Amino acid sequence: MRAISGLWRWRHNPLCRTTDLVEAWVALAALLLMLLSAPVAGALVGGAAQDSLREAVREQHASRQQVTATVVRELDRTSLGIDPETDAAADLRSRVLADWTAPDGTERHGAVMTSLRDPRPGDRFRMWTDEQGRTAARPLDSATATTHAVLAGFGAALAAAGGVETVRRLIVWRMVRRRYARLDQAWSRVGPDWGRTGTGS
Known part of the structure; x- marks a missing residue:
């Protein structure tokens, strides 16, 4: 997430690579997705669990x-x-x-x-x-059912946030691997001549 803080500063930095900006934008998109998807997932799962548990409470109180x-x-x-x-x-x-x-x-x-x-x-x-x-x-009882529903919603929110963070890390990992592959290719082109007087200029 440090990439987000430097996103604005990197816009006009001549040393900034395209992959640095892409990585920062991916981090920003992941943060926004976490802030949106985690509460929605928590609310949906918690609401479904609450409805299901309320029905179980009614059935149990009717049959016992x-x-x-x-x-x-x-x-x-x-x-x-x-x-x-x-x-x-x-x-x-x-x-x-x-x-x-x-x-x-x-x-x-x-x-x-x-x-x-x-x-x-x-x-x-x-x-x-x-x-x-x-x-x-x-x-x-109703209080226990509500507690279970809240815990289910909280777990779903954490799972959604964790899923987004996992996808972000996979994307960044792929980007870093490609960056290193390009660096290796560049070194293989200039490596034999590196350090010799008069080469490359």
């Missing part, structure tokens, strides 16, 4: 119900399947055998996870189920 379950007994912690190195996660959840009533009125019984620290028989807790009464994850 919160019910009250009763602890029958605590189950062995060794069967939790939690990484033993993450003690914090093990402290937050316990596995219990519980009874609950499904949204359709049928009685259910099974092993579930609970946030109760010290579950005892008869303790009650809230849990999420699907319409058939099977345990389900907590439905996605």
